[in-house]
Amino acid sequence: MGDLDELMRHLRAFVAERDWGQFHDPKNLAMLLASETGELVAEYRWMRGDESDARSRQPDVRARVAAEVGDVGLALLMLCDRIGLDPIAAMREKLRANAQKYPADEFRGRADRLR
Amino acid sequence: MGDLDELMRHLRAFVAERDWGQFHDPKNLAMLLASETGELVAEYRWMRGDESDARSRQPDVRARVAAEVGDVGLALLMLCDRIGLDPIAAMREKLRANAQKYPADEFRGRADRLR
Amino acid sequence: MGDLDELMRHLRAFVAERDWGQFHDPKNLAMLLASETGELVAEYRWMRGDESDARSRQPDVRARVAAEVGDVGLALLMLCDRIGLDPIAAMREKLRANAQKYPADEFRGRADRLR
Amino acid sequence: MGDLDELMRHLRAFVAERDWGQFHDPKNLAMLLASETGELVAEYRWMRGDESDARSRQPDVRARVAAEVGDVGLALLMLCDRIGLDPIAAMREKLRANAQKYPADEFRGRADRLR
Structure with missing residues (x-):
């Protein structure tokens, strides 16, 4: 996959050039994440689960999903950057915790007992 | 930041060992993302925006936020992996589009005109 | 169905007795709604769509869904009350707009063209 | 407030006339609720909490919020109707539970201990 550090530098420059840091407190970025996630969910709401793999490969759906994934990812990265959190480390740590919580x-x- | 490719390999192994791929169609993973995002939002809902930076540095808040960021990020990665989408490329592309859409x-x- | 005005009076008293109005600005209530909605979504995330009707009738699922519906509804009512919006009127108005936007x-x- | 039963009858007719019941299983309606909630959250994401009351009274903001509240409420009502749940009763029950869980x-x- 691509270079996350380089993307992060571009993202910081994008925000700085627009002087948007003043709006990007962690609370607002959490809301941004929620609204962007809502748009990603919207792409899948009327689709049957068992057709959602094939539909995700259709060029028009794929393009829209990619755009929403981009928005969600950027919101998450901006939040992490704002609060000084390494997203990869946070995910790695959570994966380790989940491996202990849910013994293989x-x-x-079984998904029925996941809470 | 850490190595995204290595994390992705561990995440795939985690899912495969539990045979959870059967539950992880794109529609379900979009719902997982929505529910995890809701938990992250919950951390910030009663906090004033102008105290959310300082509060995010408190060890207890930081630990909970890191755990939720981990969940959100893992859900997003699993969705990307399932549909064969490079999340870094998707973010890079969206950042480029936003740079054109919102000239500096x-x-x-100004945040008032963002839609 | 039950009496919405009476419920609204009880809800106002509940908030007033706890002096929680200070936390309930519209922005925070929108976040509350998002986090509660995330919990409702969580109930359905691992369920196939075509089994979600039958599963919703199982007593344990039904009890959890009812609790989450209650949370989502209360959050929406608190927001409406805070900003002086009649939720029934807002829904009626939106239904009328949708009837025009989506001619029968x-x-x-067809759900494919809904955006 | 308005008549919820009458609204419910109109909503059912709206769905029936479009033969949309086939898309409205509980899982899909939970996703609809999530995406509509995301749009409501979007209205408040760049607004400071302490200005969100005044901003909610501005005609343009109010109109957009009312439209999103309408969407969220209709999604919630459709889900309740589909699974045979009285939303007022569910809210009343949850309010009662909250009154016990959070003694005045x-x-x-205090909002800091709410989880």
């Missing part, structure tokens, strides 16, 4: 032997093939 | 001179210091 | 003959049996 | 004397003026 106990949760294999 | 026109939008400097 | 043109949209019958 | 203990939680007066």
